[in-house]
Amino acid sequence: MEKKAFVTKELVEEIVKDYPTPFHIYDERGIRENARALKEAFAWNKGYKEFFAVKATPNPFLIDILREYGCGCDCSSLTELMLSHAMGIPGEDIMFSSNDTPAEEFALAARIGATINLDDITHIDFLEKTLGYLPKTLSCRYNPGGYFSLGTDIMDNPGDAKYGFTTEQMFEGYRILKEKGVENFGIHAFLASNTVTNEYYPTLAKQLFGLAVQLKEQTGANIRFINLSGGIGIPYRPDQTPNDIRAIGDSVRKVYEEILVPAGMGDVAIYTELGRFMMGPYGHLVTRVIHQKHTHKEYLGVDACAVNLMRPAMYGAYHHITVLGREEEPCAQKYDVTGSLCENNDKFAIDRMLPRVEIGDYLVIHDTGAHGFAMGYNYNGKLKSAELLLHEDGSVQLIRRAETPRDYFATFDGFDIYGKMFPGRS
Numbered sequence: 001m002e003k004k005a006f007v008t009k010e011l012v013e014e015i016v017k018d019y020p021t022p023f024h025i026y027d028e029r030g031i032r033e034n035a036r037a038l039k040e041a042f043a044w045n046k047g048y049k050e051f052f053a054v055k056a057t058p059n060p061f062l063i064d065i066l067r068e069y070g071c072g073c074d075c076s077s078l079t080e081l082m083l084s085h086a087m088g089i090p091g092e093d094i095m096f097s098s099n100d101t102p103a104e105e106f107a108l109a110a111r112i113g114a115t116i117n118l119d120d121i122t123h124i125d126f127l128e129k130t131l132g133y134l135p136k137t138l139s140c141r142y143n144p145g146g147y148f149s150l151g152t153d154i155m156d157n158p159g160d161a162k163y164g165f166t167t168e169q170m171f172e173g174y175r176i177l178k179e180k181g182v183e184n185f186g187i188h189a190f191l192a193s194n195t196v197t198n199e200y201y202p203t204l205a206k207q208l209f210g211l212a213v214q215l216k217e218q219t220g221a222n223i224r225f226i227n228l229s230g231g232i233g234i235p236y237r238p239d240q241t242p243n244d245i246r247a248i249g250d251s252v253r254k255v256y257e258e259i260l261v262p263a264g265m266g267d268v269a270i271y272t273e274l275g276r277f278m279m280g281p282y283g284h285l286v287t288r289v290i291h292q293k294h295t296h297k298e299y300l301g302v303d304a305c306a307v308n309l310m311r312p313a314m315y316g317a318y319h320h321i322t323v324l325g326r327e328e329e330p331c332a333q334k335y336d337v338t339g340s341l342c343e344n345n346d347k348f349a350i351d352r353m354l355p356r357v358e359i360g361d362y363l364v365i366h367d368t369g370a371h372g373f374a375m376g377y378n379y380n381g382k383l384k385s386a387e388l389l390l391h392e393d394g395s396v397q398l399i400r401r402a403e404t405p406r407d408y409f410a411t412f413d414g415f416d417i418y419g420k421m422f423p424g425r426s
């Protein structure tokens with residue numbers, strides 16, 4: 001599928017008068033259309049809820065849009081819990097799916113009424129000691145080990161992943177929790193990441209629904225929800241076919257009617273914790289070409305770097321690039337597109353065919369709406385960019401300002417670099 005930017009050169013030229021590059025910009029229309037489609041795809045399930053994975057895009061302005069479609073928040077850390085609670089999200093709409101969890105985070109999750117999803121059987125004792133009691137509702141994260149396959153395709157390797165309870169531990173854990181007075185149970189699993197196929201959720205659902213029936217039969221646990229978690233992917237590459245969320249919802253329904261309904265479990269709620277699918281395609285990193293270098297290769301030097309988007313450097317991930325204003329020109333030149341970090345892996349693209357670029361051109365780096373800005377760091381003392389929201393009426397709102405040197409130096413208590421550099425302005 002052809003990948004088109006949701007901003008034009010003309011719009012970017014207007015935006016940079018107020019907000020210089022680089023910046024992340026999000027497309028409100030795309031976010032809304034997708035959230036509506038997800039809601040409709042699972043409308044057959046009475047208790048269905050999407051808990052947006054806050055770590056993907058932790059910005060309250062964006063999360064507020066999703067809330068209009070009934071979404072809650074999936075948190076994995078203290079600050080994500082704080083953000084969700086401060087936004088006024090009620091406890092029942094907050095899932096806490098963390099691992100290697102510090103005691104203070106369990107304590108905050110319990111205090112704000114979030115549903116706690118345990119990552120390990122030893123966390124039962126840890127949680128009980130931390131809180132002095134166990135919540136009435138608890139969920140456990142499942143990891144069957146081995147490989148997760150669709151037909152002959154290996155999708156991922158849960159056996160090598162640090163998360164979750166083994167099958168035996170699920171049964172033992174439920175028994176212990178039941179003995180200790182827990183009344184309502186959930187099952188959670190995240191077995192493959194960024195799947196671009198309509199088969200992942202239905203295959204996972206089949207496995208979890210079967211487990212749920214056994215857990216109920218063997219431990220008597222009252223299973224209230226099954227959390228299919230994240231993992232629905234997006235087509236980063238132009239040759240990939242996007243997932244069809246309606247087809248995914250329908251296939252999960254078939255499995256539900258095959259396995260859960262006959263077992264008398266037709267009232268179990270389906271939860272999801274999607275991050276990438278909710279926001280990924282609806283974010284662009286916009287950056288300007290500031291240098292061209294001709295040495296052993298052709299380089300485009302841009303004003304963004306891996307600090308703004310880490311996925312290419314970290315995973316070698318493909319992110320499509322559009323040169324604004326040159327959409328119709330042939331991709332006739334091969335470039336490495338680089339940032340300025342003192343790290344040779346700070347490249348947004350390697351050997352990428354693009355139209356012939358000139359200094360001053362704006363590049364759109366696609367699909368940065370999830371795990372983009374959020375993964376940023378401050379290496380080389382680089383500062384994080386602004387985040388902007390493109391509204392449906394075409395207006396642009398600043399939803400996070402860019403960092404300044406003052407932010408960067410703020411944690412040196414008692415050593416005021418900013419004040420020494422700019423006396424009178426501190």
Ligand SMILES: *Cc1c(COP(=O)(O)O)cnc(C)c1O
Pocket residue numbers: 053055056074076097098190193194229230231232273274275276277370
């Ligand atoms: C990261 C994560 C998600 C979201 O994953 P996506 O690939 O963005 O959909 C959901 N749940 C948990 C527990 C996660 O760690």
